[in-house]
Amino acid sequence: MSETIVTLKKGEGRTLKAGGMWVFDNEIESIMGRFENGSIVTVHDFDGYPMGRGFINQNSKIRIRLMTRNVNQEIDHEFLRNRVRMAWEYRKKTVDTGSCRVIFGEADFLPGLVIDKFSDVLVVESLALGIDRFKLEIVELLKEELLKDGIRIRGVYERSDAKVRLNEGMERVKGFLSEEFDTNVEIVENGVKYLVDVRDGQKTGFFLDQKYNRLAIQKLCKDARVLDCFTHTGSFALNAAIAGAKEVTGVDASELAVEQAAKNAALNGVQDRAKFICRDVFELLPELEKQGEKYDVVILDPPAFTKSRNSVKNAIKGYREINLRAMKLVKDGGFLATCSCSHFMTYELFTETIGQAARNVHKRLRQVEFRTQAPDHPILWAADESYYLKFYIFQVVDEK
Structure with missing residues (x-):
């Protein structure tokens, strides 16, 4: 079969030239040769300079995904x-x-x-x-x-x-x-056992990207009273309990997730210290504040509030609200672990939003550490979509 050549418009291909792997539909000047969606094509710059080989799909705005920069390389x-x-x-x-x-x-x-x-x-x-x-x-x-x-x-x-x-x-x-x-597959991570439901759990069944972030909170949780929001199947809560927390409450809006979290607590023998409730976190946090509840450690691990640039403004409101509420529930000198798993909620935006929340409730934050996704989710520079998880640990101090 003859080679299919895709030629870019002049001035386009910036992502490829910076080291990325995508060509978008509006960057293409011409396609020479016969092909079917999913097949391998060769990409040239506007002047004929060879840029690599990848597969094409005219149904997608990401028209070509590059497999190699070597145009002589067979994808075999x-x-x-x-x-x-x-x-x-x-x-x-x-x-x-x-x-x-x-x-x-x-x-x-x-x-x-x-x-x-x-x-x-x-x-x-x-x-x-x-x-x-x-x-x-x-x-x-x-x-x-x-x-x-x-x-x-x-x-x-x-x-x-x-x-x-x-x-x-x-x-x-x-x-x-x-x-x-x-x-239902049993795994062990950071010394914690989990039953992973690979058929019906979220995504592939378990969020491996937080592995070392979960480990990082263990040292803060000995003898602590801990609130874990958006607990999913209990991963942060169980790391807190295993580390010696005296009381852990995990909250999630999914009944299925809460049931799974309770099973995981029993699997680890910490069901007496780790309890799970099915509630909407946005509704629960103001209630806990009214009740005068205080925690040594509060953990926020929400789902992505935005999956597109169009909804970033609403996402900012959501992140500001939960961080503001969480800071009010942390004892003076206690700790807040907070994160965003949305690629569109950039490091700068997330950092600024947390800062706004702290100012609104007159709290001072001392940064303990900033982390990102585990190394098995490597961040490829120039492929912005590969960097999505931002994770902070702060000490929360009352303004005095």
Whole structure:
């Protein structure tokens, strides 16, 4: 089949030239040659300079996702094997691999693909048409790579049920990519046991990106009274309890999440100190304030309040409100752990919003540390979408 050449408009391709991996629909001047959506094309700058090879999809505003900058590189079995090997070798050097994100899309140069390892189970999320064609091959290559280190994968489950697949002209799908297995998988992270529901849990079943942020709060929680908001399946709450907190309350609006959190507390033998309630955090925090409640540590781990630039203003209001309320509930000299997992809520915006909240309630913040996502979710500079998690720990001091 003859090569398909995509030529960019003059002055476009800024993302690619800065090291990114996307070409948007409005950056393209011409397409020469026959192709079908999902197939590999070669990208040239306006003057014919070769910029790389990637897969094209005319259903998506992200028209091309680059796989390699080498225009002579075949996207074949050996190419994929090398990408998978690089991803796994990186994880072995940077994180606890008992459970971790093994492939993180563009940041591992496999755009649109996420693979999480939960103990001896893999969960696959495919978000782009081009990579979908390679997904099964990549899974087999990853299983071979893990086996070299004595890790035998007993099951693979697909969670390609995110809405963004619709933007690619793809259906949302989920199901087994292996023999069926019990989809409640037990993992251990930071010494805490969890049952991960890979079939019906959020995203791929568990948020691995907060692994070391959860560990960071342990030292603050010994003998503490702790409030964990948006607890999901109890991850921060359980780290607090394991670290010796005297009382932990976890709050989430999902009944299913609260049930799972209670099971996880029992699994760790801390059900006497870690309790979970199903409530809307925005409604609960003012009630706790009226009741005069105070906590040594308050943790805010909300879902992304914005998934587009259009809703950032409303998101700012939401982040300001919960941080303001949380600061009022922290004892003088206590601690606030707060985060945002929205790419569109930038570091600068998030920092400014927390500062506004503190000024509004006359609190002074002493920054203990600033953190981001765990290294198995690497931030690829120039691929802005790979940097999304911002995590602060503050000591909250009353103005005197």
